[in-house]
Amino acid sequence: MGLTRRKFLKTAGLTAGAVGIGLSGFDFKAWAEVQEDSEVVKRASLCNVCASHCGMWIHVKNDRIWKVTGHEENGRSQGRLCPRAHGGIDWVYDPYRLKQPIKIEDDGSVRPIGWNQALDEIAEKLTQILEEEGPEKVFYAHNPRRTGVFYGNRFMHALNVSTIMTHNAACNTARGRGFGASMGGVPSADIGNSKYVVMIGRNYGAGIRTSQLKAVNKAVKGDTTLVCVDPRQNETSIIADKWVPIKPGTDLAMVLAMCKVIIDDDSYNHEFIEEHTIGFDQFADSLDEYTPEWAEELTDVPADTIREMARGLADVAPAAIVHPTWKGAFGCNYENSTETARAVAYINALLGNINQDGGLKFYNGPSTGSLDPDRYPAPAAPDTKRADGAGVEDEYPLATGHGLPHVLAERIKEGKVKAGFVRHHNPVRNFPDYDHMEEGFGALDLLVVFETQRSETAMVADYVLPEPSFAEREEIIESRGGSRGYLAMRTQAIPKMYGKTKSFDEIIRELAVRMGVGEYFKFTMDEANAAILEPFDISLIEFKEKGSMMVDVPQPEPWPELGTPSGKFEFYSETFEKHGAPPIAGWLPPATGLEFGANEFRLVHGKEAYHSHTATANTPQLLQITKDYNTNRLWINASVAEEMGIEDGDEVRVSSDIFSDTTRVKVTERIHPETVYYPGSYGNRTFHYRVAHEIDSLNPNDFVKYQVESIVGHAMVNEVIVTVEKV
Amino acid sequence: MSNDKNGESRRDFLKKGAAGAAALIAGFGMKGSRANAENLDASKKAILMDQSLCVECQSCRLACQRENDFPITAQSIKFKSIETGSYPEVEYNSTRWSCFHCNDAPCIDSCPVDALERQYGEMNVTDIEDCIGCGACLNDCPYDVPEIIEGKMYKCNGCVHLLEDGEEPACVTTCPTYAVEFGNQEEMAELGVERVEELEADGKEAYLYGLEAQDGLGLFLILRTAPEDFELV
Numbered sequence: 015m016g017l018t019r020r021k022f023l024k025t026a027g028l029t030a031g032a033v034g035i036g037l038s039g040f041d042f043k044a045w046a047e048v049q050e051d052s053e054v055v056k057r058a059s060l061c062n063v064c065a066s067h068c069g070m071w072i073h074v075k076n077d078r079i080w081k082v083t084g085h086e087e088n089g090r091s092q093g094r095l096c097p098r099a100h101g102g103i104d105w106v107y108d109p110y111r112l113k114q115p116i117k118i119e120d121d122g123s124v125r126p127i128g129w130n131q132a133l134d135e136i137a138e139k140l141t142q143i144l145e146e147e148g149p150e151k152v153f154y155a156h157n158p159r160r161t162g163v164f165y166g167n168r169f170m171h172a173l174n175v176s177t178i179m180t181h182n183a184a185c186n187t188a189r190g191r192g193f194g195a196s197m198g199g200v201p202s203a204d205i206g207n208s209k210y211v212v213m214i215g216r217n218y219g220a221g222i223r224t225s226q227l228k229a230v231n232k233a234v235k236g237d238t239t240l241v242c243v244d245p246r247q248n249e250t251s252i253i254a255d256k257w258v259p260i261k262p263g264t265d266l267a268m269v270l271a272m273c274k275v276i277i278d279d280d281s282y283n284h285e286f287i288e289e290h291t292i293g294f295d296q297f298a299d300s301l302d303e304y305t306p307e308w309a310e311e312l313t314d315v316p317a318d319t320i321r322e323m324a325r326g327l328a329d330v331a332p333a334a335i336v337h338p339t340w341k342g343a344f345g346c347n348y349e350n351s352t353e354t355a356r357a358v359a360y361i362n363a364l365l366g367n368i369n370q371d372g373g374l375k376f377y378n379g380p381s382t383g384s385l386d387p388d389r390y391p392a393p394a395a396p397d398t399k400r401a402d403g404a405g406v407e408d409e410y411p412l413a414t415g416h417g418l419p420h421v422l423a424e425r426i427k428e429g430k431v432k433a434g435f436v437r438h439h440n441p442v443r444n445f446p447d448y449d450h451m452e453e454g455f456g457a458l459d460l461l462v463v464f465e466t467q468r469s470e471t472a473m474v475a476d477y478v479l480p481e482p483s484f485a486e487r488e489e490i491i492e493s494r495g496g497s498r499g500y501l502a503m504r505t506q507a508i509p510k511m512y513g514k515t516k517s518f519d520e521i522i523r524e525l526a527v528r529m530g531v532g533e534y535f536k537f538t539m540d541e542a543n544a545a546i547l548e549p550f551d552i553s554l555i556e557f558k559e560k561g562s563m564m565v566d567v568p569q570p571e572p573w574p575e576l577g578t579p580s581g582k583f584e585f586y587s588e589t590f591e592k593h594g595a596p597p598i599a600g601w602l603p604p605a606t607g608l609e610f611g612a613n614e615f616r617l618v619h620g621k622e623a624y625h626s627h628t629a630t631a632n633t634p635q636l637l638q639i640t641k642d643y644n645t646n647r648l649w650i651n652a653s654v655a656e657e658m659g660i661e662d663g664d665e666v667r668v669s670s671d672i673f674s675d676t677t678r679v680k681v682t683e684r685i686h687p688e689t690v691y692y693p694g695s696y697g698n699r700t701f702h703y704r705v706a707h708e709i710d711s712l713n714p715n716d717f718v719k720y721q722v723e724s725i726v727g728h729a730m731v732n733e734v735i736v737t738v739e740k741v
Numbered sequence: 742m743s744n745d746k747n748g749e750s751r752r753d754f755l756k757k758g759a760a761g762a763a764a765l766i767a768g769f770g771m772k773g774s775r776a777n778a779e780n781l782d783a784s785k786k787a788i789l790m791d792q793s794l795c796v797e798c799q800s801c802r803l804a805c806q807r808e809n810d811f812p813i814t815a816q817s818i819k820f821k822s823i824e825t826g827s828y829p830e831v832e833y834n835s836t837r838w839s840c841f842h843c844n845d846a847p848c849i850d851s852c853p854v855d856a857l858e859r860q861y862g863e864m865n866v867t868d869i870e871d872c873i874g875c876g877a878c879l880n881d882c883p884y885d886v887p888e889i890i891e892g893k894m895y896k897c898n899g900c901v902h903l904l905e906d907g908e909e910p911a912c913v914t915t916c917p918t919y920a921v922e923f924g925n926q927e928e929m930a931e932l933g934v935e936r937v938e939e940l941e942a943d944g945k946e947a948y949l950y951g952l953e954a955q956d957g958l959g960l961f962l963i964l965r966t967a968p969e970d971f972e973l974v
Binding site: 097 | 793794796797799814824828833835911914920939
């Protein structure tokens with residue numbers, strides 16, 4: 015069929031005016047032929063729609079992106095791409111993208127500002143704050159991507175700023191600390207080789223990392239038993255062997271009971287327990303009450319099902335997994351999430367599956383090079399106290415180094431934090447309690463947001479500094495582990511669309527010079543990348559063509575020494591004990607309890623395959639799927655709906671203690687009766703997201719109060735009871 | 742171009758040869774009806790969609806739109822789904838729905854400007870330039886596939902521009918669960934039969950749709966519930 019004239023015009027994106035030729039002398043036919051014969055060029059890049067950074071080829075014709083395809087030699091994509099990668103092209107061509115820096119004055123007026131003036135002002139203000147208030151009142155928050163870590167952390171360290179935060183407190187911090195304290199870190203799940211896999215909330219079918227779905231294919235087509243535990247019959251459970259509905263917030267009870275079954279059956283891995291763990295006896299002694307019948311009362315999971323799963327796992331161990339998850343059911347959801355994470359670590363220990371095939375694996379990563387420290391010395395690690403209390407003795411000692419943005423918001427309001435940078439991250443929208451987050455971040459004396467769109471966080475900034483889109487910039491090489499490791503980089507696929515955008519590395523270098531720490535940024539990105547590649551038999555020029563390559567890495571040693579104080583798996587954590595947390599994980603309920611009155615439900619949320627949190631509702635190609643399938647609806651159990659006189663598509667009012675709004679319902683059998691569910695993809699508050707506002711929607715975060723969990727300080731994103739009433 | 746599934750390549754399935762394949766398919770009972778191996782055309786290509794692996798992520802739809810420069814409102818690939826049973830014993834089933842590339846295609850006959858024709862691999866392809874968006878094809882399509890948007894008709898055209906270059910359709914190469922296969926119609930039918938038998942051996946309900954309808958289709962569906970449940974005739 016070839017490229018028709020009509021089609022090429024769309025792809026070329028050119029007009030006669032842009033070409034710069036007067037129409038009278040313009041030979042359209044000749045020009046069309048030239049365009050049609052133009053080559054399609056493939057340039058190596060990384061998708062930017064989520065943190066997976068799947069390797070991809072950007073196919074470019076006449077400097078315009080046509081399509082994207084998966085990079086074959088990349089550990090994350092393995093030649094395939096999830097839906098969001100395709101939709102992400104819309105970000106590049108968003109007509110409302112930021113094309114130049116802007117300054118938001120105190121009176122709320124917005125004006126464009128030149129780079130030199132913006133950076134001069136920011137440097138001056140930040141220097142003043144560092145001198146008058148100190149580095150303990152400054153922070154850097156980002157959804158960490160390699161370039162942001164490389165340049166942002168270096169800059170902050172140079173300024174002696176220790177408060178570097180990520181999104182984790184609204185993602186997987188409970189999981190991180192729970193596994194960290196017991197297992198020394200968070201391993202990957204070798205589900206493709208496993209014989210029995212229980213996923214508690216982790217939804218591979220919607221929270222997609224492309225390579226993981228390849229493993230799901232292998233599990234589904236092979237003889238793996240795949241069980242999904244979730245209050246909702248999620249996208250993974252529809253192809254799994256079994257859906258186990260559960261009352262949200264009670265996963266901990268189910269897992270403790272499963273541990274008891276395995277211990278009572280004496281089917282745990284004796285060798286692993288005896289030689290590689292501490293505190294097993296105390297844990298075993300604590301389980302008397304946690305029978306499957308006890309758990310059934312709390313969880314609504316039948317006692318026999320609890321036994322079936324426990325025994326199914328133990329029968330095939332060590333090729334058996336209870337998945338560590340990302341956020342899932344216990345990343346940051348409830349007061350009991352840290353303990354749920356520990357209990358999940360415990361059951362995996364009973365199965366003896368650490369670094370076993372089909373179990374949990376601590377993979378090794380490639381050994382990359384780095385900048386010569388003599389030629390390019392790095393700044394010393396900061397010796398200042400964190401502003402958010404994370405890791406601080408009498409504040410949040412067990413919080414991880416990923417920090418607590420929601421706590422920071424409170425401290426900003428108290429005048430304890432003055433300035434910060436936010437890059438590639440939208441904490442104002444993506445943490446609970448919008449008013450709390452907006453007021454907090456808005457109260458800073460200086461907030462600089464590095465963004466390509468005017469997100470909710472950008473709305474309360476003082477300066478918004480736009481990078482070019484991911485397709486227009488080159489970045490620091492990433493390296494990741496696995497059964498095989500890989501190196502990958504983003505290369506520039508199309509010319510910079512707007513001259514007044516600057517990449518993050520450029521901005522940081524220029525700010526560093528202004529602030530007297532330019533000595534730490536004397537290298538070019540090419541020099542940094544060449545240093546990273548040094549141990550490998552490929553030049554940087556060759557690697558830019560290739561984009562991604564798999565490399566061999568040492569295979570995990572079975573039952574290795576772990577990153578815990580004892581070097582062993584710790585059922586009993588002295589660290590937890592020292593900081594006032596229970597040394598052994600035991601049952602506790604969610605903070606908002608487990609009793610629901612009439613028309614009361616727990617509100618839970620989750621991912622959709624074609625959206626990334628609230629970053630893509632403004633993307634036309636992806637929002638079109640929402641519109642076609644009406645997915646911006648509140649899921650409610652069919653029997654409950656019938657009792658309430660609610661039919662599919664009806665409008666209801668959803669209310670919590672702090673927020674109320676209306677939405678339409680999806681009446682379905684696929685959800686636990688005391689639960690309502692809404693996808694987390696919508697509810698953008700920034701009026702700049704014009705496309706996102708083409709539909710009515712909610713954001714579950716609006717309903718949830720600002721809360722801080724007792725052990726690690728996470729944001730407790732599911733601790734909310736709502737009433738639902740027919741409108 | 743074989744995909745690695747549990748270490749076996751697709752080619753391993755196809756050692757039986759044409760006669761063996763016909764026998765396998767002819768003997769394959771489709772819940773009472775006898776499959777018609779004569780509908781398989783040696784020159785025809787087909788897409789094999791395995792719903793037992795599909796999570797409806799929509800990557801196929803999006804890749805198709807980009808590959809073919811379709812409007813974002815053109816649902817060239819969509820999904821129909823049914824929920825049966827009641828909580829907690831709920832069954833959810835879905836099917837891909839896109840041009841079925843019928844061997845006997847009413848759309849080709851109905852088009853008043855001959856904008857539809859058989860091309861590479863006997864895929865049914867639209868010439869978008871010639872199309873006048875009249876909707877006659879939609880009227881006659883047994884599956885209601887054609888989408889008319891601003892005076893033009895959009896549907897899956899089998900990515901023939903890729904097939905001619907020895908590549909596979911965009912939906913096949915993007916699918917992150919490897920649910921979509923592509924190859925000779927006979928080969929795809931055989932794979933489909935194998936997969937249905939595998940699922941049944943595992944105690945799961947499974948059906949293969951596409952061997953009989955419209956004298957054989959260029960899109961086969963491995964379904965976990967009866968085709969009639971989706972009004973597939």
